[in-house]
Amino acid sequence: MSLQSAALYVVATPIGNLQDLSPRAREVLSQVDLVAAEDTRHTRQLFRHFGIDTPLTAVHEHNERERVPELLAELAAGRRLALVSDAGTPLVSDPGFRLVRAARLAGYRVIAVPGPSSLLAALSVAGLPTDRFVFEGFLPAKPAARRARLAALAAETRTLVFFESSHRIAECLADMRAAFGDAREAVVARELTKLFEELLGGTLAEVEAGVAADANRRRGEFVVMLQGAEARDEQAPDAEVERVLAILLDEVPVKQAVSLAARLTGRRKNALYALATSIAAHKKVVIE
Template sequence: MIESATLYIVPTPIGNLDDISPRALETLKSVNWIAAEDTRHTHKLLQHFTISTRTMSLHEHNEDKRTAMLCQRLKEGESVALVSDAGTPLISDPGFVLVRRCREEGINVIALPGPCAAITALSASGLPTDRFMFEGFLPPKTGPRSHVLETLKERTFTTVYYEAPRRVLDTINDVKKTLGNERHIVLAKELTKTFETYVVGSAESVAEWLEADPVRQKGEFVLMISGVEDVPRELPPEALALLSSLKPVLPLKKAAAIVAEHYNLKKNALYQAGLDMDDSQH
């Protein structure tokens, strides 16, 4: 049952049309309007499922203008479904401005669960999923892209990116230059489609796979990069002894920094050790 005066966030297939849910189909059939990232693309989906609901475009170039119009229609009691070209709207796709405005103005928003390339790829990657960060698309130029990749040097958890076919090889090469060749890389290509592929290995081996056949550089990609292995180092007794002697005369943060520099250890580990000393004395 569709509610009036409600914005529905409706995920659509990322490749295989069978992945659309019965609830998503019923919603698209029943709302007054479908706001689509590209109406031409969405019409193909609607025609396939014999859906005749009216559509209007909502993309990055007209989102502010369309948001005002749609909010007015929603307040007047109409229902709207928001879709992107593929997957879950707002995940590296338009829709944030509209959803935020609806929340600000008390308009009901209901999100349907459904396809999302980042989550689909991650779940089959074999990389740790207990903690991860999705960062959308990397910058298109090497300089800014390498700067972003620099932030992964100390990151201990999986990072997920989308990447365009014309940049995927350059990006993998930048991963190798910036992070070295020890990181575990998984490149997912054409998810849920006929030529779905997962390429697993080092940045060098993944780049070699892409270079072996130019066709491999076509399609939609999800790039996943493992974090650095977080192996806690045992703090040497002499470092703990120095920390213990400095604690009464210096702030713990300063004491930890001095000991860390002297013994080439991590400040955070020493700071925590100092806190543990305090706890053990209570």
């Protein structure tokens, strides 16, 4: 194949099984002038396996901002560059955003060479709804911040996907159970495409217990997936909403009560208005 000059190729690499490197990816990595790698030592091992001798340069979270001008200069000279992460598709919880953005803004072609992704691989085998999902990456390392993030996601109806490390998987699952409840369906994918690949599914309580009971299940790299919360029927206000409206209608007109109730409960005004007028009729409240 003939590569474009002054172009940045974003290349997906294996997440475990080396046979997942596509023929196109191998060809691109062999023909570009320079490969920007998250960890050159890790990528050099991949290159040795496939007999690739393209020069490598390190671009990671600690130096990416400083390296971008140098790499843009390479593109300005007409050179062909590739970007890889340690494993999988670059930029998915990995460095590269600044380089890709700068290259595009400078008018250079940025070309995807798609392939392995632990995010999509995990979703494809989890058996959870995939028509709509939310990728949250890694949760905060500090317990208070992690719990706050999970609390904010408790009502999310889309499937939730997280990355997690071996030294935090147990406490992460415990915090998830506290935030989402014992019965929320969960699937943990561990070491995808590697020798000890494993899927563990069930309720959050069952999955947490399974991980806690076996030290081997706390080793490796993890994708944690949770079924979303059940969608709330906004057309069917619950008893608490009715109680709030009834109290407000004792003090203010219907329109004002509806406005205040919407702010307090998060429900839509049209559904609240129908309920408020019904309550007001029984209370003989003036509708204004």
